Amino acid sequence: MLKTSLTLLALIISGQVHSQALQSDANKIQQQSKEQSKEKDIERIIVTGSRIAESIDEVPASITVITQKQIAAQLKVSSEIQSLLANLVPGMAPSTGTSSNSGQTLRGRSPLVMIDGVPQSTPLRNGALGIRTLDASVIERIEVIKGATSIYGNGAAGGIINYITKKANSDKALSGHASVSSRFSAIETEDSVGQRYEGGINGEVNNFNYVLNASYEKNGLQRDADGDILGLKYGLSDAVMQDYFAKVGYHFDDEKSLQFTYNYYQSKQDVDLIDQIGNINTGDKTQAIPVPEGKSVLGDPQGPTNQNIMLKYVDDEVFEQTQLMVDLYSQEVENIFFYSPTLANLDGGYTGGQSLINSEKTGLRVTLNTLVDFNFDNGGSLEATFIYGIDALNDVTSQPMVDGRIWVPEMDMKNLAGFLQTKLIYNDDLVIKLGVRQEDIDLTVNDYSTLKLCKKIDQCSVPVDVTGDTLNYKATTYNIGIKYNALPLFSPFVSYSQGADISDTGRLLRTASVTDISLIRTEASVIDNYELGFSSDFEQVHFEFATYFSTSELGTTNKFNEATGVYVPVRAPQEIYGYEALINYEINDAWAVNATYSWVEGKNTEADVYLGAKQISPPKATFNVNWTPNNDISVAINYLYVGDRKRFEAVDGEYVGDQGPIDSYQIVNLSGSYNFATDWSTFIGVENLFNQDYYPTKSQGYTYGGYNIKGLGTTVNLGVNYQF
Structure with a gap:
């Protein structure tokens, strides 16, 4: 103005x-x-699908790229990445509304979460906390590749979510930004006001470039539509999140560069409250209340601490027509869970317990990319790209108790894999992709004893002494895909891909009932993923549709053991199937709309029963409207609809496990920004604009005690941005 x-x-x-x-x-x-x-x-342009930069049009698979502009728009409402992914990615299950992404699957299976290609998930003991591993403000874009893939190794049964971090966006020596905001409940403001501070600088000096960013956020109490405090299990009330990010690069010349990246992220919930446990079968919600007289808060603050160190070397012409990329990385994560009375052992003096996942990864990736062009006498052309290399990974993961007991013993995985991916483009229209990956995995577990855990005094698991061993897994996985781009109105693709998965071995170990690890069903599961789809472009409209079918020989579900009170893993064949649709319509320079719909279903084929809410989400639809009348004003309305899913009958009058009935709900979010001066802008975001009183899908599907927590009521976020 x-x-x-x-x-x-x-x-x-x-x-x-x-x-x-x-x-x-x-x-x-x-x-x-x-x-x-x-x-x-x-x-x-994406890099996740084949580990080199390539156009989306050259990938025969369903891909969602979330841009920095979209991320910034979502940040006006909330900094939670789970909500961002749920609103923008077809096939991604609705947000859980908590710090846990348990039940928030990608096409019914767990995705591998990465930062710049470095794995953040802990597949050996999947605690479902991998999505919240950095602050959204340091992300340049998010690339989501759907369907089983082995291109990055273990843990990608449902696909890949890759957070691509920011790089210097200016050739100036110094530029930057700062943001201050406050978020609070519009229903009951008392103790709900939180603060967020975020800022960073970046630039280029001679051959050096750098990005430095820091964020700090402290939530107030999270309140539902009635103004009551949300339950604390995986809760975000009074949570303190902080992220410190640094990326420094050096260009030796036009072809060679070296880049160092460091990221530290922590989120801790430390409250002077306790849960008043409800019951999904009686309709009583779980909510947090002040600590009654004579009681105290038990356990340490819950949440993750995550550190990443990455070193990347690139030579665009290591030899003729061949690029070399070398990635060396290290990742450490500590995820502390909530205190639970079901982790008790009165004989040992434990009235409950609190577990944590420790995981340390070190890895090396060497990728070569060779391009060869062929021109034929008939005027035709063939562009052939060969992507090949090796991956080495050492993943050491365990799940001890905070009090010193060992629940899941240390698992030491050494993984060496070689791969070859070939992309052929004929006459710029026909794309054929072929790939093979050979996995060689050694998993070492020493002798250990399972824990005696008592849900009730007379309902305890029986401890077992288990002889350890080194288990070896070898698997060869393949992928093939074809896409035809000659007609913008109809660009079809078909693909088949495999993934080798030994995820969540820790759950199998901690519930062992045999005396030798070789007798536990820890075999790797090979997932076969089939997909058929197309995209269409005409004038301002872009449309995508895909249908898929996924099978696995040894999926993992739960079965409740009445005698011990423990949910025991069951390994059985599974099939998952569904479809997705997306439409983007840029009406004019001021107006744009986006809509998505996704439906997924799955079964345990051995028992012919449906899979529960831990894997399968109800139908989901989104509708987004963006209005930008000029360079100073922008307004967005986001609509989310979650449908019914009622596949299970009550057992003796009560629903069990992850088989609770899910009722539909709908949420509307509103956001807007205004540039009121040079380099200055203000913004507002409103989550749950109409104060819908609802339970998120996980809160309805999970019948376990304390999980039936309502969703956020109307919550307002106000802030100001400065750029220089």
Whole structure:
């Protein structure tokens, strides 16, 4: 607005200045057009699908790329990445509304979460806390590849979610930004006000470039539509989140570069409250209340601490037509869970317990990319790309108790894999992809004893002494895909991909009932994923549709043991199937709409029973409207609809396990921003605009004690941004 006022004043004073102002505006418009064109080009490029930069049009698979602009828009409402993914990714289950992503699967299976290609999930003991591993403010874009894949190794049964971190976006020596905001309940503001501070600088100096970013956020009490405090199990009330990020790069010349990245993320919930446990079968919600007299808060603050160190070397011409990329990385994670009375052993003096997942990964990835062009006498052309290399990973994971007991023993996995991916593009229209990966995994577990855990005094598991061993897994997985791009109105693709998965071995070990680890069903599961889809582009409309079918020989579900009170893993064949649709319509420069729909279902084929809410989510639809009348104002409305899923009957009048009935609900979010001065803007975001009183899908599907926590009531986020 200030720029507009000065321009009007110039028009009045001088025609010459008027001419200069018009030229200046024309230059700005031209620059903005170039930047928008560049941004769109970047949006069409991905690196996750085949580990090299390539156009989305060259990938025969379903892909969702969430841009920095979309991330910034979602941050106006909430900093929670789970909500962002649920709102923007077809096939991604609805957000749980908590710090846990248990039940938030990708097409019914667990995805592998990565930061710049470095695995963040802990597949050996999947605690379902991998999505919240960094602050959204350091993400440049998110690439989601759906369907089983082995291109990055173990844990990608449902696909890959790769957070691509920011890089220096200016050739200036110094540029940056800062943001301050506050978030609070509009229903009951008492103790609900939180604060968020975030800022960073970046730039280029000679051959060096750098990005430095820091964020700190402290939530107030999270309240539902009635103003009551949400339950604390995986809760976010009074949680403190902090993230410190640094990326430094050096270009030796136009072809060779070295880059160092470090990220530290922590989220801890430390409250002076306790849960008042409800019951999903009686309709009583779980909520947090002040600590009654004579009681105290038990356990340490729950939440993750996550550190990543990455070193990347690139030589674009290590030899003719061949690029070399070398990634060396280290990751440490500590996820502390909630205190639970079901982890009791009165004979040993334990009235309950609190577990944590410790995981340390070190890895090396060497990737070579060779491009060969062929021109034929008939005028045809063939572009062949060969992507090959080796991956080495050492993953040491365990799940001890905070009090020193060992629940899941240390698992030491050494993984060496070789791979070859081939991409053939004939006449720029026909894309054929072929790939093979050979896995060689050694998993070492020493002798250990299972824990005696008592849900009730007379309902205890029986401890077993288990002889350890080194288990070896070998698997060869394949993928093939074809896409035809000659017709913008109809670009079809078909693909088949496999993934080798030994995820959540820790759950199998901690519930062992045999005396030798070789007798536990820890075999790797091979997932076969079939997909058929197409995309269409006509004028301002883009449409995508895909249907898929996924099978696994040894999926893992739960079965409740009445005698011990423990949910025991059951390994049985599974099939999962579904479809997704997406439409984008850019009506004009000011208006754009986006809509998605996804449906998924799955069965244990051996017993012919449906899979529960831990894997299968109900139908989901989203509808987003964006209005940008000028460069200073933007408004967005986001609508989420979650449908019914009622596949199970009550047992003796009560629902059990993850088989609770799910009723539909709908949420509307509103956000807007206004540039009120040069480099300054303010924003507002409202989550659950109409104060829908609802339970998220996990809260309805999970019948376990304390999980039936309601969703957030109307919550407002206000803030201001500064850029320089």
